[in-house]
Amino acid sequence: MLRRLIIELSTLKTARRFRVAAGAICAVIMVLAVCLVICYHEFSHIAAQDLPSISARALKLEFIFYLSVFLVLPSAILACAGIFWAFWVSVKEGVRQMRELTRSMEAVTAERDFSLRVKQPSGDEAGDAARSFNEMAHSLELTSARRFLSTELVRGFVHSPTVEGFWKSFAVVMTSFFSCKRVSVYLALEDERLQSIFAQEHQGVIELARGEGAAGFAAQCGLPLYINEPGRDGRFCERVDRGGGFKTQNLLVFPLFNRGRLAAVVELLNKPGGFTRDDLATMEEAAPLLEIILKRVTSGFKV
16 A cells, blocks of 8 residues: 555655645544544533433543544554655655766766666656656767768768779668668669669669569659568568568668659668668658769769
């Protein structure tokens, strides 16, 4: 019972905790006061009467008096102590969370470690602060990671002497950043087909019609997507897997444009645990830079 009370108190805001504890204590004190007032009133009434006619009633009221003094009063004291103890434990937990939050914020400021997270088991102000901190740290972590991705893409573009060297550097950067196994890039042709200009660890050229497979779907609709269960998704095409002896477990495809027209489709394959909305958002952030790089690479010169 007391454990449940602690759990319930820990889910309340700090001000509400105090009001709940104070209200419970006042209720116990009022019950005790009512019992004592009734006993005092009855004994005063007995005192004004003759003893022979009220002996039975006096014994009954005497029992009520001793019950109030030796049972209700200790119970009230224990209840008050228990409520105060539960309130103290919950407040102490909130203070601990605030200290942990302070240490995490100092670590983020000093070490630029945006991967730190604070536990948020409670629903009070400390829990709200921990949740806000975690959301901020997650946002900063994504921003830092996306900036790193852009930097690595530019570095690979600038330092690659050949187109083949750039694609190898591109594959290394993308597979390392997204923790995926393979990367493919399909160029949009004039006849509405897609043709691979780079397919990591795949022999030969891959050709897809618009609307065929996930890459063809993204090319046709102009929308990015990720599929974590390709076997159950009608947009997935098994022909490429059969031709290359590869098993696709999940994938992310992202169309790139040049002056409003489809230029290419980037496809990432087999990330442990599957792709997420954050991965899609990262690709959206990197898309303008990728479109510029792709234009320069396919034109055969760099600036």
